[in-house]
Amino acid sequence: MLGALKKENEPFYKDNGFIFATNEGYPKTIKAVAIRLQRVLKNTSIDKHITPHSFRHTHTSLLIEANVHIKEIQERLGHSDINTTMDIYAHMTKNLKKEAVDKFHGFMLGISKNLYDS
Structure with a gap:
């Protein structure tokens, strides 16, 4: 088209x-x-309030989920201050931090198990 x-x-x-x-x-x-x-x-049948700005938020959320560095996201969004980006998307980065802690915890459990099994 x-x-x-x-x-x-x-x-x-x-x-x-x-x-x-x-x-x-x-x-x-x-x-x-x-x-x-x-x-x-x-x-x-979509029963949500969607605006053009929703596309920007969705794009940013997907970048965060894809582990794109927050500094790159800040530049892409045109925020002059990284704190603006962090304030708006902090809830998303908190989820990733928890995910990182969970992965690290699993990794450390695996290492300790290997030490005790040896």
Whole structure:
């Protein structure tokens, strides 16, 4: 579909790499994306409040789950201060810290078991 849109508007279309783009390839306004998103959601059984900003939060959450360094995430989000990133996504990093503690605990149990079995 995107290829057809580009071809149809070829003389005017400039691919700027935007996910939500106008027929000319420029970014759509947040309001236009929000209105379209609400129209699409009305035709689904999804019963959640989803906004364009929800995509940013989801993307960031997936980066955290993929163990991307928080400094890289901060830069990607355009936060000038890492504390902003940490304040917003602290609940996600806490889950990863617990996961790290659990993995370390399991590792240490394995080592101690091997020492006693030797």
